[in-house]
Amino acid sequence: MHHLLTPFTIFKLILLTLHLQLLQAIPIHTLSPCKTSCGTIPINYPFSLEDGCGAPQFRNMFNCTTTELFFQTPSGSYKVQSIDYNxxxxxxxxxxxxxxxxxxxxxxxxxxxxxxxxxxxxxxxxxxxxxxxxxxxxxxxxxxxxxxxxxxxxxxxxxxxxxxxxxxxxxxxxxxxxxxxxxxxxxxxxxxxxxxxxxxxxxxxxxxxxxxxxxxxxxxxxFSVPDTGCESCGQSGGICGFDTETEALLCLCSSFTNSTRGCAAGTGSMISEGVYNAPWTRHQVVLLVVVFLHMVIGLL
Structure with a gap:
């Protein structure tokens, strides 16, 4: 007796395969997205509020209360009135x-x-x-x-x-x-x-x-903005950051982006360690394997 897979079963297998592949493609950094503002003041590269975001040279220099941003120095905390990124x-x-x-x-x-x-x-x-x-x-x-x-x-x-x-x-x-x-x-x-x-x-x-x-x-x-390829990283849907242990530069991908190729290694001069690149060719190979198995089972 032939044990054929129904079209609906094949469709479910394809969806499950794609789902597993996409889960692997999402970098761990997406669990902690970088904050982009403190009160009315925007927080852009090279600054950040969380360790691992922004440029490593500026790490741990800022503190944000509910509505106010403070710059930390050895002599105290100083209220940031404005930041002009231009x-x-x-x-x-x-x-x-x-x-x-x-x-x-x-x-x-x-x-x-x-x-x-x-x-x-x-x-x-x-x-x-x-x-x-x-x-x-x-x-x-x-x-x-x-x-x-x-x-x-x-x-x-x-x-x-x-x-x-x-x-x-x-x-x-x-x-x-x-x-x-x-x-x-x-x-x-x-x-x-x-x-x-x-x-x-x-x-x-x-x-x-x-x-x-x-x-x-x-x-x-x-301040000056380090030239590390962040423009390319941002255009690909990522946010510039760094590894908190090695301070190696990273392109952190947003969990809301629908393109794993755009936010991946090789953007400008950024070192995109930790950002997983899942080529679409891998998905195509998996799909071909599923179809092949269906054909083989159908001939048994």
Whole structure:
């Protein structure tokens, strides 16, 4: 007696085979998709909120609460006000920093060596050291670290800002101040600098003739995006990431993509380890085997 497989049975076998093949094609990374925003701030490459997403150079630098994004440094957490991916800049606000309207306790701003190398304060960010003693290093041996800031003076700060006016009242004169870059604070703490407070402003090249009440207070950081083939990875439906143990670059495939070939190894210069590529030829071979078995059984 011939034991023929019905067309319906063959159809079920084909569907089961395809299902098993597609399960193998889905990379394990799809179980933990990368978050793309924190509150209203988009999180794109090279940044990330989960370890293994984004670029490994920036791993563990961000923390997201329910609605706010924070940048982590050795001296604290700083609220991220905005990220401009086109201009490759990020604006931070230090809630413990003194401004023209509020005087805060003594505070240092410090980044790690990696952070200061790959996402340093921008060239148009100026740090202002306030109420410095006459023995301050930046007023003596290292006075070259202070520079002219668009024609602004210490008297202007102490006279035009309510928060800084107290320094003028305490000494009945204008104590020294210093307009400098982040590198000064990187190598010398506020105690060594012998200045009691600091503030920082950005877009300094647009502040000539603008009084301190109208300065934009905060810290702008500049970053670069590593060229690792992420554009090709993104176009194929993947997200750039890395292996958390080896930091080898990965193209992480979305669990919602319907193309395993598009998000696979060989996209640009990305090292797509861990992303399984299941060629459609394998599916075709399996289908041919099923049909062949049907023919053989039918001849028995």
């Amino acid at each position: 201009k490759k800049s990020m604006v931070l606000y230090d809630p413990s920093m003194s401004t023209c309207s509020i005087l805060q306790p003594h505070h240092d701003f410090l980044m790690t060596d990696i952070q200061s190398a790959i996402i340093p304060p921008s060239q148009d960010t100026v740090f202002v050291l306030l109420n410095c003693s006459i023995d301050s290093p930046v007023l003596n041996h290292y006075k070259y670290l202070c520079f002219n800031f668009e024609g602004h003076t210490c008297d202007e700060l102490y006279g035009g800002c309510n928060a800084f006016r107290v320094f003028h009242l305490m000494t009945n004169s204008s104590p020294p101040c210093c307009f400098t870059s982040y590198n000064t604070m990187k190598f010398m703490s506020m105690n060594i600098l012998d200045c009691t407070h600091y503030t920082s402003v950005f877009n300094s090249d647009k502040l000539r003739g603008v009084g301190p009440l109208d300065w934009v207070y905060g810290i702008k950081l500049s």
